[in-house]
Amino acid sequence: MTDCLSCIVRNRAICASLRPDELGLLGRMGRRQRVSSGHTLLWEGDDAPVVANVLDGVLKLVAATADGREQIVGIVFPSDFIGRPFGKESPYSVSAISEAELCIFHRDQFDEFAADHPDLQQKLLCRTLAELDRARRWMLLLGRKSAPEKVASFLLEMADRLSPPPSAADTARGFELPFGRQQIADILGLTIETTSRQLTKMRAVGLIDLPSRRKIVINDLAALNEMAG
Amino acid sequence: MTDCLSCIVRNRAICASLRPDELGLLGRMGRRQRVSSGHTLLWEGDDAPVVANVLDGVLKLVAATADGREQIVGIVFPSDFIGRPFGKESPYSVSAISEAELCIFHRDQFDEFAADHPDLQQKLLCRTLAELDRARRWMLLLGRKSAPEKVASFLLEMADRLSPPPSAADTARGFELPFGRQQIADILGLTIETTSRQLTKMRAVGLIDLPSRRKIVINDLAALNEMAG
DNA sequence: CGGCTTCATTGACCCTGATCAACAAAGCCG
DNA sequence: CGGCTTTGTTGATCAGGGTCAATGAAGCCG
Structure with a gap:
């Protein structure tokens, strides 16, 4: 059902590290899903059973205080990766801020697959490092500007x-x-x-x-x- | 020279993923170094030629505006990992805030070693994900509290x-x-x-x-x- | 011990950005 | 088109936290 070879983010998402046969394997695990604007995919504090690639649209990562103040802690664009691989609940909620299309995986399945595919994991690592850099530059803005x-x-x-x-x-x-x-x-x-x-x-x-x-x-x-x- | 097997952070640092023989290999690439309190190891914006494990002491990651305002964007404790694997300059400076002892690697050598050792890379990925979560929770504090x-x-x-x-x-x-x-x-x-x-x-x-x-x-x-x- | 330096506390005042409130402009849909 | 809702703008006021300045307490070293 999910045709990875013709995927619009084929060369930009973490999947770019995979050979066609590996891609087919991953593709069978994944599932396309439309998310409408405003819909929340993952809730802060809840166990996050899925990870996903963003095919289209924009989503926000939101952290909130008990009394409802909100801070957007990340913005997710097409080809970006969503979710928290390797256990743990999501420390923030994920909501679509436009019509979006995702390629969703069960986290456990994805973790297992990733463990067997170092290249994929390296891509994920590079992305996470870049995201961390971005978050830290943003901390300077939030704290001092x-x-x-x-x-x-x-x-x-x-x-x-x-x-x-x-x-x-x-x-x-x-x-x-x-x-x-x-x-x-x-x-x-x-x-x-x-x-x-x-x-x-x-x-x-x-x-x-x-x-x-x-x-x-x-x-x-x-x-x-x-x-x- | 560097005896990894008796290292004080042996079981807590990312090296914990390695077998004794792999550890020996990595150990020969590494070099212990004392850093005195206040000394800056990496400068914001400069190319960061080294990565390191922290054996002892505490370091801070600092981002600064052009006019000198500073924001600490990370705190690094023993067994934590420092530096920016896989290219790029460091987007923040790293300074010791107490006497510290590090286990330093050349970044290129480390990158190469990591590429051949998926388990190490996975440990690094997990750490980076956890660090990203922490950074994002901190963004809520900086922006809204x-x-x-x-x-x-x-x-x-x-x-x-x-x-x-x-x-x-x-x-x-x-x-x-x-x-x-x-x-x-x-x-x-x-x-x-x-x-x-x-x-x-x-x-x-x-x-x-x-x-x-x-x-x-x-x-x-x-x-x-x-x-x- | 005593002077010097660094670091922390406290006070007075002011300014930026939050809050409260009213209004204007877009979008939406019957 | 016209009413309704949502989103954005503008104004008036206020307070949290920044700034400037003085004082006090710890550490350091001769």
């Missing part, structure tokens, strides 16, 4: 992560965020009001344009870099 | 991470932090003054005792948990 610096850093990171797909044309000529204002706030550790105010202020001084709710056009990349600290 | 919550969370985490070694006696009966006040502030994304004030306040209400600069005694674990949010 001011609101303007946070928003500027966010726009730069998004320009970087969202540019490759939407045509190679003019990278600087705008991109569409997969987030609403509240989600940007949850990524930056701010309130929705401060986020909105900072964006408005940046538009007022001509740094950026906001042609629609989720569209961003960067006019002055250098100044934005400066502003990001 | 108040100063009192931050300090309470910090004390609980430290009570947890520092208890096993220093005698199993009374876990609640105090432990010695390897940090000064400024470092606690850099971990929590606060200033040294706020950190100090929060600790003083907690002592005032009897939650904790502060018998000496770096010693902490927790009197009311439940209340502290409550306070941590």
